[in-house]
Amino acid sequence: MSTGLLDPGAVRPTVLARANPVAKLAVSTLLAVVLLLSVDVVTAGTAVALELLALPLVGLGVRGLLRRSAVLLLAAVPVSVLTVLVGVDSGAVLLEAGPLSVSTGSLESGAAVGLRVVAIALPGVVLLATTDPTDLGDALAQVLRLSPRFVLAALAAFRVVDVLAEEWQQLGLARRARGLGGDGLLAGVRDVAGRVFVLLVIAVRRAAVLATAMEARGFGAGERRGADRTWARPSRLRASDVLVVAGGALLAATATAAGVAAGTWQLLLT
């Protein structure tokens, strides 16, 4: 379970880190949409460079960032390599081996694809690293007006998942204690299926108990009478959040402008 992605860890409370989660969510969505418009080295490269420059504002050190984004970087590398090897060739062919070939064109698209994955993923990593799930829930319900029932149920489900990771380990040991396992891959797959089933049974039971405990404390009882619940942690957008979104927009615009200026920017699907 330890990808490090959801580990709030030690993050310095900078302006950006303390920005409303909805503002951070808006920035990462905006960057993702803009970067999806074109696959080119200059736009994606500029975006990555600017994002790295903005890192000190986030309060996340390079090491902390690397630890959290290792999984995503590992995804970017094979995607690039694959594009380089089997992508459409253009320009001078540098290497050829059967169906695989490397050309200046495919090298360039490989780099572009890899950089794009990083450029889109980085803001997401920052969002997760600097945002507590509870704060995100508060913001989604109060700023974006998502249904409180949905948001709180999701937060509560988070608690259950926490416990399930431990249960999974116990189940593995318990199956060895029953004499199961140790006879090859096929039986191993069946074994995992059995574990998943028991885990589901346990999860459903836990969820039912949790739902009872939540309802006993008044959860969902106000809805039928049109009464709103209150929020102990008010979440609203401030002037600084507008700045954060504006900064994000500026970053996206700069990257696109660089791509257009270099002549590499080309709208996909045209």
Next chain:
Amino acid sequence: MSPLLSARGWGWRWNARRAHAVQGLDLEVEAGERVLLLGASGAGKSTLLAGAAGLLDGGPDGTGEAEGQLLLDGVPAHEARQLAVAAGAGRARTGLLLQDPQAQTVLARVGDDVAFGLENHAVPAERIWPRVDAALDDVGLRLPRDHPTSRLSGGQRQRLALAGVLALQPRLLLLDEPTAMLDPEGAAALRDVVAERLAATGAGLLLVEHRVDLWVDLVDRVVVLAPGGGVLADGPVGRVLAERGDELAAAGVWLPGRAAVPAGRVRPRPPGGAGEVLLSLEGVAVGRRGSGAPVLTGVDAEVRAGSFTALRGVNGAGKSTLALAVAGLVPPVSGRVRAHPALVGGLAARRRRRPWGSPPPADDPAGWAPRDLVSRVGSVFQDPRHQFVAQTVADELAVGPRRLGLVGEQVDLRVAELLERLRLDRLARANPFTLSGGEQRRLSVATALATRPRVLVLDEPTFGQDARTWAELVDLLAGLCDTGTAVVAATHDVDLCDALAGATWWVGDGRLRTEVPVSAP
């Protein structure tokens, strides 16, 4: 004045169930009254609490069908819940605390979790936090508001859930076996907090609990529900317990001053006078996998045939982790658990396969293939459900013998014998997950015995069990020791240790200390 809680011919049937959970119940509870609710399992105690909490809606899209009336202050209970929320004052008529501490935590931070109920009751934000702080203080949880709930112990979690309930200032506390899953210290601490809060607030109490001895001083009235519906006995604690004592004890209720110990063969099993050494621990260190320093180091000890060893110490000291190492389920961090020839027997070369390196030594239980392990060392986990792998009780018992290569009649014979010995014969075709807590415990022990291991390792075998199951387990374990099986049990249960333990392994401060009763030869 009308009573706080009043049931008039009340009954409840869950959707998709044919039988009523509760039927024809007449009961009145005055404000401030403290009532202990007893009755056999299946008598509808928990259903009554859920009903009083206003969680049972018999309406068209409800979860079941109601009959008669269940009123709080003269208002149907499920409406009373909604009215309390709509009033916006953050005052609930009832507050419900359930058994499982793990399953009741709603949010990730201590303060947020307590605030949850106040938010639902539409208390203005600025009035929430003072009440949160007061509630945390009331239950003795002096932690910062942003303390992560994932780092709480079971006892702390249960007090946190209680704080969330108390923050709503309920007039009637509904406690559903609140200490069944806590260690003795945690249980006593929770009981004390409840006693103190009841005295301070004058709230009433409706308690379901089979550890009567722990709570008896706190309640002033006992109501015994009849399994078929209605009330079997109702009156002052002393009188009901005196008149119905035998009946209640037979139903598994833990009564004060009544030993649950079965007569006969129960006595401490001296380790020295016992048989040959089966397992020895040599400089063993154990710790949580993948997380830094070991919790327990330098453990030297041995397990002999026919002995009963209690493994004791506070939570987090490494009891369960050491038990896993003894059981050959997890290799120690360093040192070794060595199986002696008497245990290894004629172990073939079919050991746990490793695609790399040399095969593990034949005397290392953690290196054995699962099927070689279960015929030598059996394990019983704290939560029986973790061990269930089959659809019926009978199949569950057949899994082990089949893994040993037994077929047909040999398997049937073992299954039949265990079914009878552990009183599971009527349940042979039931799904293990549908059994009661006591039945699940008996089944999990039976599955371990099915492969006839010479060493049996149990983690909290008597946890949350009623007095009857407890006595049966003690008797069974005593019988196993007598036939030469070595039993190692990680436990908090002082009564169990007094009844059987010849040696006690105390863990604490990262060390293990062996203690043998003076009387043992």
